[in-house]
Amino acid sequence: MHFQKQDLSGTHYTWNNEQPAFSGQPSRRRFDKNNGDQVLYLINFYASLAGRVSLLEGRIIEQTITRDLPDAAKSEVSAFNWIRRSAFPTL
Template sequence: MIFLKEHLRKSNYEWEVKLNHSIQNNTPDRRIFNRFNGYQVLFIINCFGSSLGKWTFTDGHRIEELISTQLPQDAKSELSVFNWLRGIYLYYNN
């Protein structure tokens, strides 16, 4: 499944493609993550969702909500966001 722009619940994202954006890359790395950039949020949702194996739109919405409401200020890279999601998602699903 691929989570698309139309599936996002928040509408206040920026849609500017920046040089450090992961649009061509398929794994999170040390590039700076901007929680307000819709492309980066979609990238993380899809990467994390794929790592779950079988996932749904509900999972994608849950990931989006976690990023927008609970992401720590010190999670500055794609990789740190991905790793934070892994820990927080396991916590909420147990």
């Protein structure tokens, strides 16, 4: 399942329709957990590696990012690695 804006449960996100969509591997680009585009990007990147992620699982990833992501996870790659190790270690 490819997650889209309407699949997110949070309503606090900022959206920047002018920037190109995030794609490829997570990078050292600064990660902002309040940027809806970046949250979707990490959920969808995780889903691409896991094979299949349900709507519920995607929302769990979203809530984990929103509530539990440490402040030290400042880049996309560090946020993704934290999600993979801490929240969903099966990947």
